Amino acid sequence: MARQQLSRERVLAAATELADREGIAALTIRAVANRLGSAPMAVYHHVAGKDEILDGLVDTVFAEIDEPVPGQPWRPELARRSRSARAALARHPWAAPLLDSRRRPGHATLAQHDAVLGTLLSDGFDLPAAGHAFALLDAFVYGFALQEAALPFAPDTIEAGAQEIVAALPDGSYPHLARFAAERIGPGYAFGDEFDVGLELVLDAIGTLRAAVPGVPR
Known part of the structure; x- marks a missing residue:
């Protein structure tokens, strides 16, 4: 199968996927190039640098x-x-x-x-x-x-997570927080x-x- 031609759109798509997967701190020209199976210099033919990638990601x-x-x-x-x-x-x-x-x-x-x-x-x-x-x-x-x-818990584990935090608190401390967790954060x-x-x-x-x-x- 012929190798897909590199383009600015493909660079931005790869950068978006990388940021979604690993966070914005992982975004470098080399990391984007690796995701595309290309060389960093090839990426520079389509974007001037990381700032231009960030401009494109925001857009x-x-x-x-x-x-x-x-x-x-x-x-x-x-x-x-x-x-x-x-x-x-x-x-x-x-x-x-x-x-x-x-x-x-x-x-x-x-x-x-x-x-x-x-x-x-x-x-x-x-x-x-x-x-x-x-x-x-x-x-x-x-x-x-x-x-x-x-949030430190996934949506389907927030009830258990909140109860775990409250259970670890000394008895009688933070009564309003304990009440909120018990009465509000339920099924x-x-x-x-x-x-x-x-x-x-x-x-x-x-x-x-x-x-x-x-x-x-x-």
């Missing part, structure tokens, strides 16, 4: 996030976009700290930011309010993704369920920034 993640549609009601559009962003960050747990870090944003990154601002600006938010709303929403989504990725509990509750609270807060539009609820 790859933004391309996976549903864009809100300017002109449509802001709340359902940004709720849909937020849930899509959380899902993308769950697939790529290394990505949250990088998403707003690049000085050379790609098309998907720019289009995503433009669509969020357009959705807010076309539905009653002025420029300062749109900026506040955008920052708050991403702080919540990115922060939740970081917290979710850092069927999923930390991820906290996302939608938090998202609705954040959207409620964002709604207070919006100018009053006659006949239209915030």
